[in-house]
Amino acid sequence: MKFRADKLNSKIQLDELEIQLHLGVSEDERATIQSVWISLVFDFLSIPESTSSDLISGTVNYSSLSKLLKSEFSGSNIKTIEYMGFRAFNLISENIEQTGRLTLSIRKFPSISGLKGGALFELSGDIN
Numbered sequence: 001m002k003f004r005a006d007k008l009n010s011k012i013q014l015d016e017l018e019i020q021l022h023l024g025v026s027e028d029e030r031a032t033i034q035s036v037w038i039s040l041v042f043d044f045l046s047i048p049e050s051t052s053s054d055l056i057s058g059t060v061n062y063s064s065l066s067k068l069l070k071s072e073f074s075g076s077n078i079k080t081i082e083y084m085g086f087r088a089f090n091l092i093s094e095n096i097e098q099t100g101r102l103t104l105s106i107r108k109f110p111s112i113s114g115l116k117g118g119a120l121f122e123l124s125g126d127i128n
Contacts (some may be wrong), residue, residue: 010051011043011100014062016107019070022077023084023108030077036108038069038088043101060096068095081106081121089123099128 016037022030042060049058072091078084085106093102102125109118 005047005051008047009043010047011041012048012060012062013042014038014040014065017066017069019073021073021075023079023081024110025079029110030079033075034108036081036084036106039105039107040065040092041103042096042098043103045099045101048098060098065092065095068092081108081119085121085123089125093125093127096127099126101125102127 016039018035018037020033020035022032023034023036024030048060050056051058068091069088073084073088085104088106089102089104092104096102103122104124105120105122107118107120109115
């Protein structure tokens with residue numbers, strides 16, 4: 001190798017996991033199921049074991065995290081993306097064995113005239 005493995009930076013990303021739920025401040029907004037998109041980035045403190053072992057146990061299992069998030073939030077009734085984001089961040093941090101930095105964002109597209117990019121809430125912090 002012409003590089004030092006201990007000097008590599010690594011991360012894994014989950015982009016735009018769609019979850020359908022009742023979300024909104026008003027009862028009218030929550031009356032209809034709508035989609036939100038959860039994205040996350042996990043920056044490993046050191047490269048994951050799976051880079052040399054090829055075992056899922058040595059990394060972040062994004063399939064399990066996706067199922068966990070869908071199970072927790074699909075069809076639920078929540079008023080704010082901030083509340084949902086904090087709950088999702090906590091849920092994910094409890095289910096990642098590795099040490100690193102987690103960044104999670106939730107995007108929704110409310111029916112606000114002229115708002116093209118939607119609304120985004122993001123949390124970031126070190127875990128484990």
